[in-house]
Every structure is written in structure tokens, then in C-alpha cells.
Amino acid sequence: MSSISRPVNSPPPGYFAQKYVWQWPIRVFHWINALAVLVLFSSGLYIWNPILVPAGEPWNRFVMATVRKIHFAFAMIFVVNFVWRIYWFWMGNNYARSGFPFVWRRSWWRDLFRQMVDYLKLERGHRHLGHNALGGLAYTVFVIGLGWLQILTGLALYSESNPDGFWGTLVGWVIPLAGSSMAVRVWHHLFAWGFIVFSILHVYIVFYDGQQYRNGLISSMISGYKFYEADDIDHDTWIS
Amino acid sequence: MDRRLRETTYEVLSRHGVDRRRFLRYCTMITAAMGLPSSMVSQVVQAMESKPRIPVIWLHGLECTCCSESFIRSSHPLAQDIILNMISLDYDDTLQAAAGHQVEEIRRRLIEEHPGEYLLAVEGNAPTKDGGVYCTVGGQTFLDVLLETAEHAKAIVAWGSCASNGCVQAARPNPTGARPVHELVHGKPVINVPGCPPIAEVMTGVLTYVLTFDRLPELDRFGRPKMFYGHRVHDKCQRRAFFDAGQFVEQWDDEGARQGWCLYKMGCRGPMTYNSCSSIKWNNGVSFPIGSGHGCIGCSENDFWDNGPFYQHLAGVPLPGVESTPDTIGKIAAGAAAVGVAAHFGSFVAKRALFGDKESKPADATKDTGDEA
Known part of the structure; x- marks a missing residue:
């Protein structure tokens, strides 16, 4: 049967309806994650290349140590937030799962292809309640995939001052896997830039998408509501 | 040789005129050198009194002898104490006076007479490419010598970065296929003591620990003794x-x-x-x-x-043709993303300018949204 998933209460032609899509844990995750990535990347830049030259004697200067403390603190916030998001993948509504790459479904591949064509041809296809396949793939690769890699390499580096401690026992295996401590550092830097690439693409595409599709995309990450018309696609049933 | 081997360190020392007081002082010193508390002194004394000295075969493969150079400069304990009193160093082609076939004969006899009793110390690693021809000792490839000697060894100590992780001869592109000891020898305990060279006191400390307690020190994920490589x-x-x-x-x-x-x-x-x-x-x-x-x-x-x-x-990250840091690569990737975004936005604006502000129509629901979920 070829039943396409439509929102249950489709508005009449020419009218918008709105639906509560992003539950509050998703929104909280998003903004904490955005803040953590921003702080982690900028503090990481300083740790990589400490350009400040504090005057005075080391007994009353603590610049590098402070920046590292900020980096570690936000790393822990990032980890807890990340675990929280994974928990909500299972506990949330279907939109919380709609970004998953359903690679075994033809409909997912078709949506992926169509979304790319729509973006490239600057045309307007269907709105999606939840994620379209391309967006979902990007979030899976850049937020979840890179997140895992960055957490593992980061915690492995964090554990280096105490290899027999809790973190060393938990993720110390990353270092022999990468080959050496230096290799872990190099990967950590490469992955960090992945977040920058993602942020550039992400910020642009949500502005473009919100403007082109008039779906209230940006405000939806604050209010949780997305706008749709008749004939738009509802992931609530599309992915389940 | 047999009689000498059965002697304990204490017996050797007393034969050389070392009295009991100086023996105890010596035991206290090496206990401290191993980083052990003073409560362990009695155990060290007991071991030195009761355990026969261990025969050691010290092999040299692809290496520069900087490990030996470092070793002989140990001051706590003195390397000579280790070589002359604590172990029976029966084969070391760099330090021993004998040469040629006699030396190789000693090694073979030791393997035959004391299987599972001797300690194998390896300095350097073995090239594996082309049958191991890039390092031969007495007409035999070092790879053969290593495997043959390791087979009946009690334990193996891999001296230096060469033996522990490959060092310079295993660096890219590794033309001789040099591989560290723990990748070649299987089923035997291997202690990695990396460094180019390792610190003298670390080398003698590791040996002292193994000889005294007759067991391997606690090792980390890279097979290194935690007491010296823990920080x-x-x-x-x-x-x-x-x-x-x-x-x-x-x-x-x-x-x-x-x-x-x-x-x-x-x-x-x-x-x-x-x-x-x-x-x-x-x-x-x-x-x-x-x-x-x-x-x-x-x-x-x-x-x-x-x-x-x-x-x-x-x-540096070795990419074909260029050598760059991870951060250069990251900046290039971020730049490429920015250029892509700018190009897309540019065409969006141009399309608006050319075709007006008309909103493009939503796709026709009946056409291409077929979904067999």
C-alpha cells in the first residue's frame, strides 16, 4: 500500500497549522550542545595555540590551567547532555527518532535524494515535520558520530594524567587503538574542525530552510512548534 | 657454569668478600631504587639469599647500542653489580670478550641446558622483509636468532624503543619491515622498556625487580612497567x-x-x-x-x-603531496563549507532577483511522494 504519511489534522488549502514537534528535552539538548561546542572549540583553540602572554610570575598566573578547566568542565556538560539526548532518542516522541538514517528503507533514500535536489534547485518541496532524510543524516554523522569520536578521544586525553583512574580504565584503550597519544591528539583536532564545518552548514541551512519553506524552523527550536500545510510530510508515522 | 648458576647473589657477594652489613645496605638501596617501601627490604634480602642467579642472554638486532651505553652508566644499582652479582650474563656480543662461533655456541648450549630458565634481553628489533636478510648474526638472520632464543626463554625484556615499538628503523616507510619484539614473539611475557635510550636506572630497576621477585612488574596497556612509565x-x-x-x-x-x-x-x-x-x-x-x-x-x-x-x-598529517597539520586541514574544510554556503546563497539571491519574489509552489502530493512504509 502506498499510503503517504500526512499530518492527522491537515489544514484547508492556503492555511497553516502548527504542531508540537520538538519536546523540551530536545530543545534543551540543542542549546546546551550549541553552547558547549562553542566554548569547547574556542577554549580548545587556546589550548592548541596559547597566544596570550600573561605578565608576572607563575605563582599568581593560572591562564592555561583555567582555560583547560573550562574546557574540561564543558566537556563533562557535553557528555552528560549527549547521554541525555541518546536516552531521549528512546523515550521521546517519534520526531526525536526521525533523524535516524533508515538506510534499509527505499522511502528514506528517495527522501534523501529529493531533498538534495530541492536544495540544489532552490525549489520548495514538502515540509517535513521532524527531520528530512538529508538533515537527519547530517545530524547523525556530525552531531552523534563526531560527538562519539570527540568524547572518546577527549576523555582518553583527559585520562592521561591518571591512566589507572576511572577515565583511564574506561576509555584508555583509545590510545593504543589510535597508535599513540599524539595520534589521539591529531584526531581530536581533526574532529573538532568537523563541528565547525557542521556549524557553518547547519546555521545557513536552517535560515534558508525557514525562509524557503516558511515552516518556522528557527522558532521551533525555542517553542517546539512547526508550521505545515496540507500535503506536507509527517514523520510521526513516516519513520515508525 | 652450572655451579656458578646455582649460586645465590649473597653467595657470590660473600665469595667476593662482601660482609653481611654491606650486603644488607646493598639490598636496602636497590629496594629504594625500585621505588618500593622500606618494609619490602626483608623480602629483597630473602630473595637475594635464596634465589639462584638467573642466566641472561642479551641479543642485539637492528639497533645503535645506545641502550647498552645507557645501561652501563646506571648508578642505582651499579650496572656492574647487576652484571657481575645479580645475573649471570652469559651472552652479550657487545660486552663479552669471546667472539665468533664460540659465542654462538654458548648461546645454543644455554638454550639446550636451561630451557625456560633464562631471561632474554633484546636490544633492537628484527627486519622481516625479504626473509630478514637486513640483519644477520653469524650467518643467521636476526629474526631466526630472536625466535629461536625466545622460544625457551622464561621472559623477555625488550630494551629501548627499537625493541618496544620499532623506533627509527620502523618509521615510515620502514624499508626493511622492522617490527618490535612483542609483534614477533607470541606466548611469552614481554616487558617493554621504551626510550631512545631508556634511562639507565629504569633498565637496572626493571631487571632488579624481575630478579628479586621472580615475576614481571605491573605493566600498562603498552606493556611498560607502571612503576617507571606511570606518569x-x-x-x-x-x-x-x-x-x-x-x-x-x-x-x-x-x-x-x-x-x-x-x-x-x-x-x-x-x-x-x-x-x-x-x-x-x-x-x-x-x-x-x-x-x-x-x-x-x-x-x-x-x-x-x-x-x-x-x-x-x-x-604533521601526511597527505599525498603535502604535509600539513590537522588544523590546516580543518581550516581548509571550514573554508570549503563557507564557499559552498556562499555559492548557494548567491544563487538563491540571484534567482529571486531574476524571477521575482514569487514563492515556489509546494510539490504535488499525488506525484512523487509515494511511500511504502
């Missing part, structure tokens, strides 16, 4: 306060260098190198590289030759 050079560095303060040497002749600031920005590998350089130091505790004004090059870490250049903080 990074960075963790106990005398310049650590400058690191935390954020005061770094920027150039070799700047004011920071004169003030003894941290060498992090000069490519110091201290933060990623597990070794005892900053605590035990070198040459009887005189100094160590960072103490003398040069950054650590991480000589005891895996692939340290490939993780260069030594004078920049992060290793």
Missing part, C-alpha cells in the same frame, strides 16, 4: 608551573627561554610522553632535556619519528 614527563616537569600560568617560550632566544618558561609551543612532547625523565633524570640525576632547555621529543612513545616535526606542537 608523563609533563606531570612532574620543573617547568609545569609556567605551563599552567600560560607562559610559553615562543622562540629559542626570547625572554621566555631565558626565564625558563614552558616549551609547549616549541613542540615539547612532555604532555604525551610516559617516562621517568623528569623524576629520575639522566646521568646520575644531573639533568634531562627539558631541564637543559630543549623540549622533549617523546623518544619513548610509539611512532615518535613519524609524529614530527619535533618543533611544532602537533604532528
